Amino acid sequence: MDDKQLIEDWFLKYQKYITTYLVYYTGKKDVEDLVQECFLKAYQKLHLFHWDSDPKTWLISIARNLAIDLSRKRKIISFLPIMTDHPSPLPNTEETVIHKDEILIVEKAIKSLSRTYRDVLILKGIMDFSSKETATILNCSENRVNVTFHRGIEKLKRQLRKDGDGYVQQK
């Protein structure tokens, strides 16, 4: 299998993880351009990949850096919308039992947290990654992930209390 075939294979296996991560991290549904860029970057930097590690965590750290890079660029040029070559439909959302309003409130609350908490809550909380996998992606210790996760949950609760009152009353 050559490098190109390998990246195609990874794309088919892991695009759902990258898409989920980017949707929550950027707070936008239109992320396919970033997903594509993530795999292209992986192709260009394949020589840096440690073959004993998990491609999924490596790809997510690439996606994370691209998203950080993009947000930095946006700060410079105020706003550069991500355009695709075709009108872009939203990514598929898997069936879920959670109420739509609740999803919006949680998304908003996560987006309002700092990057450190947002990362850990998305990876460990939503995507169900282990502390070890999360630590690999974020390039920090497992202990730090656990502490940040715990604090992140506290902050999220506080934020949900603030944002969610209206929702609770409606319910």
Next chain:
Amino acid sequence: MSNKNDFDVLKTLEKMPKHKLNQHRERDVLKQLNTKMMKVERWKRWKNTTLHITTIVGAAAILFFFIYPILTEPSFDSSLSELHPLEHFDGKLTPTFHLYDEDGSLLFEDGVRGIEGKIGYRDIGDNFVAEDERTGGKMFWYVWGDPNELRGEKLVATATHVGTEESFLLNEVELSLGIYEADAHALTSFAPFPYEGIWKIDIEIGTLEYGQITIYVKSPYPQSESITYLISEEDIIVGETLSFKANINKVIGEPSLEAVLIENNTREEKHITFEHNVDFVGESMYEADVHFEKEGEWKIHLLGETTSFKVSERSYSLD
């Protein structure tokens, strides 16, 4: 939701929807990814070939410069080579123009470089830097014309260096729907310019020659094996506080790094501290402010690697 405990919040997070590209988009993105990977491959091959040719040509040129003065009187005007390329360029660089939204409101002030009402690319104010992929990494073309004819047409941009007349394929992309006030657009990446100077970009759309954009490309970033200093050598000038960003091809994990700058002739030394800025995948960025009082050839030693660069007076302002 306001009374949720930790367990409830964890359960809510677990239940949050997971996203993926649908089959149709997955196929499209994979196709585009494939095309881009092939371009990267072609570019790598071209770069390797060029490197070999450059080595041979370089060796021949060195030989020529040693023999030529012995054989004949020098007729070469050495003062010309000291000039900035823009100082002996007869033509004009293509200016920028504003981009408006469909409703006529101003979107990007001086944000597009090209021919107003015809074609241009999004210009965020940074010059292209030779050999660097970053500066042409995410480009938008905006095209004006008959939307029905433009949509789906292939845009081919060829860059030609003013002086050597060397040319290469800068970009090839299919045009999509109109955006803002433009009748068609494309999001793409430009191939890196191989070296600095003035470049003319000829754009063809379908079978039509659509326009020419003349730009200036800055000299490359100084670099060693694993460190690139993100400042074009021509911006390393006397009398200004310069921000040196060291992009290192490995994760360092230190809050700061010590570096030494040495001037080649006087052996004057400066000790500077690079502060950690950000980490990328397998890369770290550190930043330091540096100030030079006079011109000269300098070396910077950082993490056991040495990089040479030149400090000069500002010879030409691009503003």
